[in-house]
Every structure is written in C-alpha cells, then in structure tokens.
Amino acid sequence: MRDNTAGGALTETTFLVLLSTYTPNHGYGIMQFIERVTNGRVILGAGTLYGAINALLKKKWIAPVENIEPGSNKKEYVITDLGKQMAQKELNRLSELYGLASRIIGGEPL
Amino acid sequence: MRKRVVRYFFDFTDGQEKWLNEMAAAGWRLVKCGQLTYDFERCEPGEYEYAVEFVADQSYAKSQDYKAFLESMGYKTFYKNINVGLYIGKVKWRPWGEGAGQMTTAPGSFQKELIIVEKKKDGKPFELHTDLTDSLALYRKTCMAYFWYAGGMLALALMLLLSTVWMPSVYSLLGAGLCGVLGFRWLIPGVKTSRKVRRLKEEATTNEYEAPSMKKKVLDMIPIAAGAIVLAAVVYGALYLSGAQFDSYSARGMLQLSWGNHWHVSYKELNGYKQRRVTLDEGTHTFTIEITTNAGELDLSITGEDGTVYYQGSGLPTSAFEVQVDIAARDKLTLRVDAEGHSGGYKIRWE
Numbered sequence: 030m031r032d033n034t035a036g037g038a039l040t041e042t043t044f045l046v047l048l049s050t051y052t053p054n055h056g057y058g059i060m061q062f063i064e065r066v067t068n069g070r071v072i073l074g075a076g077t078l079y080g081a082i083n084a085l086l087k088k089k090w091i092a093p094v095e096n097i098e099p100g101s102n103k104k105e106y107v108i109t110d111l112g113k114q115m116a117q118k119e120l121n122r123l124s125e126l127y128g129l130a131s132r133i134i135g136g137e138p139l
Numbered sequence: 140m141r142k143r144v145v146r147y148f149f150d151f152t153d154g155q156e157k158w159l160n161e162m163a164a165a166g167w168r169l170v171k172c173g174q175l176t177y178d179f180e181r182c183e184p185g186e187y188e189y190a191v192e193f194v195a196d197q198s199y200a201k202s203q204d205y206k207a208f209l210e211s212m213g214y215k216t217f218y219k220n221i222n223v224g225l226y227i228g229k230v231k232w233r234p235w236g237e238g239a240g241q242m243t244t245a246p247g248s249f250q251k252e253l254i255i256v257e258k259k260k261d262g263k264p265f266e267l268h269t270d271l272t273d274s275l276a277l278y279r280k281t282c283m284a285y286f287w288y289a290g291g292m293l294a295l296a297l298m299l300l301l302s303t304v305w306m307p308s309v310y311s312l313l314g315a316g317l318c319g320v321l322g323f324r325w326l327i328p329g330v331k332t333s334r335k336v337r338r339l340k341e342e343a344t345t346n347e348y349e350a351p352s353m354k355k356k357v358l359d360m361i362p363i364a365a366g367a368i369v370l371a372a373v374v375y376g377a378l379y380l381s382g383a384q385f386d387s388y389s390a391r392g393m394l395q396l397s398w399g400n401h402w403h404v405s406y407k408e409l410n411g412y413k414q415r416r417v418t419l420d421e422g423t424h425t426f427t428i429e430i431t432t433n434a435g436e437l438d439l440s441i442t443g444e445d446g447t448v449y450y451q452g453s454g455l456p457t458s459a460f461e462v463q464v465d466i467a468a469r470d471k472l473t474l475r476v477d478a479e480g481h482s483g484g485y486k487i488r489w490e
Contacts, residue, residue: 040270042270055211056208073270074270076273079205
C-alpha cells in the first residue's frame with residue numbers, strides 16, 4: 030500500500046486501516062470496524078488486511094501494542110504520530126477534492 | 140463418518156478451491172490433507188467454504204506468520220503441497236524442485252506451497268483479497284508459479300527429446316512424453332490466471348492501483364533464475380550420467396562442440412571410447428575428418444546399424460581427409476572414436 034505517486038493519495042484500504050487504529054485494535058477488530066463504519070460497502074479480505082497491516086508497520090504509521098493480557102495470541106496495533114500526520118494529510122486532500130467536486134457537480138462556475 | 144479421497148490438482152489454486160467447495164456443499168468438511176490425500180468428515184451441506192492461496196514465494200517464517208494471522212481472524216487453515224516428493228530419511232527430495240534451498244530437510248516450507256483456508260459460511264462473500272493492488276500481486280505470483288512449473292516440465296521434456304537424437308532410448312521418449320503432458324497440465328491454469336491478471340490490469344487504469352516497483356520485479360526474478368540454474372544442472376547431470384553408458388572414457392582438458400552435422404572434440408588426453416549416432420538418408424555422403432595427434436593412439440570407425448563397416452582407421456596421425464560413404468537405404472550410423480593416451484583432437488563434419 031504505497032502512496033499513489035501521482036497525487037500522494039492513500040488507497041482506501043490504507044486510509045481505512047489507519048482510521049481503525051486510532052484506538053488499539055487487532056486484525057479481526059479492524060475488519061469488523063471497517064465493515065461497520067462503511068455500512069458494509071467495504072469488507073476487507075483477510076489477505077488484503079494482512080498485507081495492509083504489514084505495509085503500515087513497515088512504514089511505522091502503526092505500531093504493535095505490547096500485549097497486556099498474557100496468553101492472548103491476538104496482536105493489537107495502534108496508529109503512530111507519523112501515521113496521524115499522514116491521515117491528516119489525506120483528510121486535507123480529500124476535503125479539497127470534495128469541495129471541488131461539490132462545486133462542479135453542483136453546477137457552480139469555477 | 141470420515142472418508143479419504145486421493146487426488147492431485149495441477150490447477151492447484153482455483154481447481155482445488157472449486158473442488159473443496161463442491162465437497163463442502165455436499166456435506167464434507169476437510170479435516171486433514173496429505174501429499175495426495177484429503178480426509179473429510181460429515182458436516183451440514185454448505186456449512187463451510189474454502190479458499191486456496193499460493194504462498195511458496197514467501198519464506199517459511201512469513202507464511203507461518205500469515206497462517207497464524209488467518210487463524211486469529213477465526214479461519215481454520217491447512218498447509219498443502221504442490222510437489223509430490225520422495226522421502227529418503229529426513230532429507231526430502233522433490234523431483235522438480237525450484238531451488239537448491241528447498242531440497243534440504245524437514246521441517247521447512249517444503250511441501251507447504253499452499254494454504255487452504257476454511258471459513259464457516261455466514262452469508263458474506265469469502266474473499267481473502269479485496270484490494271485491486273493486492274489481488275493483482277496475488278494473481279501475478281500465482282501465474283508465475285504455474286508458468287514456472289509448466290516451463291520447468293516442458294524444458295525437461297525438450298531436453299529429453301533432444302537427447303534421443305544422439306542417444307536413442309525408449310525411456311527418454313517416454314519421459315519426454317510424460318514431462319510434456321505434465322507441463323501442459325500446468326500451462327492451462329497458468330494461461331487462465333494470466334487472463335485474470337490482464338483483466339485486473341485493465342481495471343487498474345481507472346481505479347486505484349500501484350504498480351510494483353522495479354526493485355520488486357528484480358527481486359522476483361532471483362528465485363526463477365536460481366531455479367533455472369538448478370534445473371539446467373539437474374538436466375545436464377542426467378544427460379551426463381545417461382551418456383556415460385553410451386560413451387566410456389576419461390579425459391583431461393576436454394572441450395566438445397557438437398551440433399547438427401558437426402562433432403568437434405579436443406583434449407589434453409583421452410582414454411576410452413566416445414560415440415555419436417547419425418541418421419543419414421540413402422545416397423552418397425561425405426565425411427570431412429581432421430585429426431590432430433600429438434601423442435598416443437586414435438582409432439575411428441563409422442558403422443551402420445546392421446554392422447556394415449563404412450570406414451575404419453587405426454593409429455591415425457595428424458591429417459585431414461574425406462571419406463565417401465554410400466548408403467543404400469536410410470541408416471543409423473555410429474561414429475566411434477577409440478583413444479589410448481591420445482592427445483590432440485578430432486573434427487568430423489558430414490554432408
């Protein structure tokens with residue numbers, strides 16, 4: 030899940046996974062969260078989610094949480110400061126795009 | 140109630156997945172898989188569904204991590220082999236292996252090329268890869284795997300076929316046929332997968348997609364290159380070993396160039412005999428022969444299949460000469476060189 034080189038855009042998968050780790054979350058939780066907040070529009074496959082989590086870990090946009098409960102095999106992840114910066118950047122980009130699209134589709138002259 | 144089914148899938152991803160889903164729809168749940176066997180137990184028809192993914196491109200540690208992740212998502216997983224290998228003690232050998240590293244010992248990624256994932260049906264679609272970039276990467280590597288298996292087998296078939304030109308053998312022919320059939324069985328799903336890759340790529344021109352980097356492409360080539368070298372070594376070894384029965388010699392500093400209607404050999408020292416088989420049509424043929432003798436003895440003979448001696452020369456000195464051979468009916472000739480402490484070489488060309 031690299032940045033889209035042309036516009037610096039994140040893929041939807043990347044952005045949604047980032048958003049789902051504002052509170053520590055594990056793989057299954059991330060999948061459920063995304064399905065819930067998009068009203069079932071986006072259901073991530075486990076393989077895709079695995080790839081996304083590993084890519085974000087590598088970029089240090091999310092970090093693993095030390096397990097508090099002993100014996101639990103579910104790894105939890107949380108967004109890092111760098112991850113939050115990237116999410117903010119994406120929000121700005123989307124807002125700009127949203128404004129532009131709203132005006133044009135709404136029939137407003139540029 | 141349990142049952143065991145013996146099956147092998149050349150179409151190891153989609154074909155195997157489809158069959159497992161058909162079994163599940165008929166009320167059979169996978170409980171164990173062996174090299175060629177699948178053990179099932181009774182379940183409600185349509186209670187489970189399956190997905191099969193190729194993971195042999197990853198290291199064993201990585202595929203284990205992925206497997207554990209899938210388990211943590213609530214799926215049941217199985218490792219499954221593509222290769223059917225032979226066991227010799229703890230060392231495993233796969234006849235058409237991909238790399239020397241995988242010819243070592245158990246445990247390891249050997250015969251764990253695939254992961255079978257089982258999910259309890261909940262009405263939602265069961266797809267492991269839902270992202271365009273991700274699906275493309277998966278199909279690409281799966282496609283590569285099919286072509287690698289097909290290519291390896293077809294190359295082996297070709298080598299065996301070519302070897303029969305100068306070493307006629309029914310076994311080589313049978314082997315070539317078998318390898319050819321196996322190669323084509325892998326080629327079919329390979330082509331199917333490559334169509335999927337093409338379709339997804341077209342979609343990728345309008346939807347979000349990231350092309351793989353050059354570095355990744357280069358890294359992807361390494362195992363293929365390594366595999367090709369190993370395969371070439373294995374084939375060369377096999378040809379060398381089978382050739383040893385046809386020839387029997389020991390040589391020092393030998394250089395051999397043999398193609399079409401040429402047979403050029405030079406050496407510091409040659410002892411024993413070397414042969415080459417030539418099929419010629421009826422008519423008059425000319426053998427152009429050049430001998431270099433620095434020391435020792437060299438004999439040369441050209442004989443027909445029925446034992447007709449067309450030419451025989453002993454203790455040949457350094458010379459260049461031509462031999463005319465009249466052939467009454469298409470014949471398989473044997474060129475034979477006997478050497479005793481011979482230093483030099485010979486060049487034979489025929490028309």
